Amino acid sequence: MVSSSDPLIPIKRAAWFLDAKPVPVQELPRYPFAPMMHVNASPVHLRESKVLFRGWGSPLRKWGEWVDKLRPIYGDLWKKSGILDAISVSTYKIKKDYASVLGLAGVWCGETNTFLFPWGEATVTLEDTMVLGGFPVLGEPVRGSLTGELVEIEQKMVKEHRTFNRSTSKKADQSAWMKHYMERQGDELEHTAFLALWLSRFVFPGPPVKTVKQHLLPIAVRLGRGMRIALAPAVLASLYRDMSAIKDYLVADNSQKAEPLVVWAPFNLLQLWVWEHFLTLRPEKQNLIANGEPRAARWHDVGRKLDLSFVGSALESSEFLWHPYMARLENWSRPSFYKDIGVWICGDASKDEELRSFAQCLRAAELVGVDCIEHYLPHRVAMQFGFDQDLPCHVPRSNAMWEAAWETYDVTSKNIAFYVPAPPFKSDITRQYSIWWKQCMPSYSKLVENDTQTQGSLEDIKWQSKVVAEKNMKRIQTLTSIKKRKLQEFYDAMISDHLLSGNNYVSGDDDSVESQNFQLSAAETEKQNICSTKQKEHMGLKPSNDRVGKGTHNPVASQSIKSEICEATISTSLENEYKVMMEDFDQRNGWGSAYDYIVLSPPGMNITSQEAKLKLEQALEKRIMMKAEESELEMQIKVLKEEITAIEARVMDLESVAEVQS
Incomplete structure (x- = not known):
């Protein structure tokens, strides 16, 4: 496992994954399912869009x-039918923020029914529809x-x-x-x-x-008559359908945009989802929830008008609340499936209505709507349910007939067992998922690139150019800083180990031990230079024409190497970096899994002194411990940041209460 915020931080612990295997394992495709036709909408697309949200009911x-x-x-x-909260939510006024909704539509993928962010996938789930909209996930089909x-x-x-x-x-x-x-x-x-x-x-x-x-x-x-009907999947299906319609409209040619696009899904649900998951997009004020009120009451008649550039920056940031409903909210009655400790639910316990509702949210299935059928793939967004994220497998469609589609969804008559994560659980991702996502996901900067097929205004072009320049500069600076640090650590380790064991090397021609200078044959010298060049190429540096004089340690040359490292221009992409990392992963020893670099002995040399070996092992062990301590410290800092964010949100709630009381 690795941290979702920093894939370079290794994590060793028991992982919990959301499985999705509706077909036998041998019938699943070898590779994870990745969207093939995804195209981001540019700011010009978003600014020129004419979308009418007719289903936004006030x-x-x-x-x-x-x-x-x-x-x-x-x-x-109403409570028996599971619609009591949904009727209460209908009395609230949820204000529109077009920039947030259109910004999300720009990164929507109709193949997976998910938003494709640079940091991973996310979507509106059945859990969101149930908690925010108050709609039941269990019951008969609509x-x-x-x-x-x-x-x-x-x-x-x-x-x-x-x-x-x-x-x-x-x-x-x-x-x-x-x-x-x-x-x-x-x-x-x-x-x-x-x-x-x-x-x-x-x-x-x-x-x-x-x-x-x-x-x-x-x-x-x-x-x-009190019958329970599964309204949540039908509502979510209509939202998925219209999100895909908006995305197709945004990326279409101007000739196809003569008339505005009219959508009918209840997009106020998406607005609630935005405010729950993105702290930076929330209104400044929130309401205090009264006893018995649904969670959506905190967003009644509050709003915030944002511009597309701000929304784009917020969506690019990884500051996304994966599971906001696990946190306790004053006067809000959490559903019983949010446990204080992680537990397995099976047997008679699985017959509890709320627990089965949560199990239904975890099942990959077809969503049967009033006039549409959409694919639901929760295993692609497992972190939204408190699980770890692994490579998402392919789930075949079953939507030829609505009855067959419903069979994939309904768990009423099934004997189920599932795990409920504890609220403090911190979800992470597997290393292979991190690498795969970086490779299959286009750069998020494409969201703000100029569209050569669409001629925008001069203001739009200037705005896009500025954003692209800023993002590219920030990305280059970050990448350069990371690589310089890694290279410096690598070559510092190489030089220090060379100095440490330099007196104990044996030449390739005889058995005599050299005290200060060791002699190499011409072939061995050339071999060492070639290997050194490959090492530099492997680490993203161009080979240098400057060579250390024939097997003699030169302090000036060592300093030159350090200077060259610091001044090198880093241009290798993240994708190539991760690719090289994984190619070497299987060849690494136990050290390779603990930190990001290994120390190699100079080519053609053999360490004969047990004392030198011991010192080298001690140096390696020391660096491993330092790396582990650094990773632990970074995790502690991240936890503290999350706690600070929660405290700030709590302060905002208290300020709202104080204003109401005054």
């Missing part, structure tokens, strides 16, 4: 009153049919719906619908009409705009 003027009227009557029924008495109720509601089509507006307008049924006495008809409006405006919005949809009446009837 509460009607008297919607909160209607919810308060029916909650005392049907609150227990496309289920009605039987018996439920059919009669649906037919009655269809007749009611048609009466609005004969009105002056010629449609079931949502405001008129609410006004008409809100005047009733809370009977079953009013309740079903309430649920139909809730579904049409906040769950599955669609054209025509601001109307109650007739095709959603069967779902309203089932929910009205």
